[in-house]
Amino acid sequence: MSGPSPEWSDPVPGPEWPGPEGAMGRVKRWWVVAAVLILIATAVLALRSYQESGDPQLGQPSVTDTVPAPSDGASGPAPVALRIPALGVDETLITLGLNPDETVEVPTDFDKPGWYKFGPAPGQLGSAVILGHVDSYEGPAVFYRLKDLxxxxxxxxxxxxxxxAHFAVTKVETYPKTEFPAEEVYGSHGDETLQLVTCGGEYDADARSYLSNIVAYTSLVDTDSGEAPAAAGQK
Incomplete structure (x- = not known):
């Protein structure tokens, strides 16, 4: 039986073969993109890990020596705020104690200085001590310019x-952390002093720690009455 022969449609055109050089170039581009994405992901994870760890070695003003035996409690009213006009510092104070290894605690907030509660209150007989961070992953912290006093x-x-309580700076010293003069900084020497402590010197990137401590020594000038700062959330 005869009849019209079937008409064959033209084949649907497919993608053109780019040739070996074009294919290799495309593969190389994909490898570059993948490598960049991996680097970005690694950097984000590293930063997140650092932020979550709260590594106290960065700007940590703690000491390698143990401090003199703490008293039962500081005499006099507790300090609530610190002002250093020359550095533009005007911050409320937090309270610090001791770690299990008998080193001094450090502030958890890089922008807040902390008063060591087992020593005297500023203005009382003995050595009051306030500690603060020098910097963090975000930049300068509260005692970044302490060395400039x-x-x-x-x-x-x-x-x-x-x-x-008004104090005047008498000197600023830098000590290797392995030679920190704990007795000089924290011990009582027969007068009313205040020491401010932070980190400084060379930075050890592997240990994420500065190798030295900076101490600003001050002596009491006088005290006067004033209006106590309002607590947070109060006016």
Whole structure:
């Protein structure tokens, strides 16, 4: 039986073969994109890990030596705020104690200085100590410029009873952490002093720690009454 012969449609055109050189170029581009994505992901995970770990070695003002035996409690009203006009510092204070290994705790907030509660309150007989971080992964912290203080610069500490204790810087010293003079900084020497402590010197990237401590020594000038700062959330 005869009839019209079937008509065959033209084949649907497919993708053109780019040739070996074009294919290799495309593969190389994909490898570059993948490598960049891996690097970005690694950097994000590393930063997140660092932020979550809260590694205290960065800007940690703790000491390698144990401090003098703590007293049962500081005499006098507790300090609530610190002001250093020369550095533009005006911050409320947190309270610090001791770690299980008898080193001093460090502030968990890089922008807040902390008062060592087992020593005297600023303005009382003995050595009061306030510690603060020098920097963090975000940049300078509260005591970043502590090393720039000069003899005669004023330090003001507001106390819980409204009193303001005025101190003057006597000297600023840098010590290797392995030679930190704990007794000189924390011990009582027969007068009213205040020491400010942070990190400094060379930075060890592997240990994520500075190799030295900076200490600003001050002595009491006078005290006066003032209005106690309002607690957070109060006016």
């Amino acid at each position: 000069e003899a005669g610069d004023s330090i003001e500490v507001s106390l819980a009873d409204g009193t303001i």
